[in-house]
Amino acid sequence: MSSLSLPVFSCSLDPASVSRRLAEHAADAISSQGHRSTVIDLADVSLPQFDNDQVFDSDAFSTVHRVIDEADGVVLAFPIYNWAPSSTVKSLIESTGATGAGRRAAWFDKVVTFVCAAGLPHSTMATGPLAQSLMLDFKCIVNPYTAYFAERDWDGDQLRPDRAGRLDKTVSVHVELARLLQGRTYSSDWEV
Numbered sequence: 001m002s003s004l005s006l007p008v009f010s011c012s013l014d015p016a017s018v019s020r021r022l023a024e025h026a027a028d029a030i031s032s033q034g035h036r037s038t039v040i041d042l043a044d045v046s047l048p049q050f051d052n053d054q055v056f057d058s059d060a061f062s063t064v065h066r067v068i069d070e071a072d073g074v075v076l077a078f079p080i081y082n083w084a085p086s087s088t089v090k091s092l093i094e095s096t097g098a099t100g101a102g103r104r105a106a107w108f109d110k111v112v113t114f115v116c117a118a119g120l121p122h123s124t125m126a127t128g129p130l131a132q133s134l135m136l137d138f139k140c141i142v143n144p145y146t147a148y149f150a151e152r153d154w155d156g157d158q159l160r161p162d163r164a165g166r167l168d169k170t171v172s173v174h175v176e177l178a179r180l181l182q183g184r185t186y187s188s189d190w191e192v
Helices: 018-032 059-070 087-097 128-138 161-181
Strands: 008-010 039-041 073-081 111-117 147-149
Touching: 008 018, 018 039, 018 073, 018 111, 018 147, 018 161, 059 087, 073 087, 073 161, 087 128, 111 128, 111 161, 147 161
Parallel strands: 008 039, 008 073, 073 111, 111 147
Antiparallel strands: none
16 A cells, blocks of 8 residues: 555644644644655745735745645644634635636645634534535545544643544544545546
């Protein structure tokens, strides 16, 4: 069985980001299963906000587009703010999903997993519109095991054992889906 490329994007600009810690745990769990995974921290990459213009001229755009395009699957770790995924994750998808002027979206046919940090446990459905967009626009396979963690799921700096188990299961399903779809016979593009 060949090693998969399964990068994890940390989509928080907060210096004390909880979702960044979750991203690091996810990448470690993927690597422990024998696959290639690194955390691409958007706080370090400095990807410009999506403007459908100058973002495409940045080195950061070229880097993240290539990483996503070459990946077998992508984990998106992000905070939930105001009952929705952070604007940073949306901007990442908008810029690397844009087409025109010779560009092709990087997201087609990717296995995508969400790892979320939130203050309250009430926004578990907040990823629904993002998942729908990825599925309908880019024919992504969205992992049905979203890892969603609120403040009450932590004991200090560690996830409670039952919640850490959920993160590990979510990552294992991500790896399994990517492995099963590695030999798919179809390739998607913009189509209705």
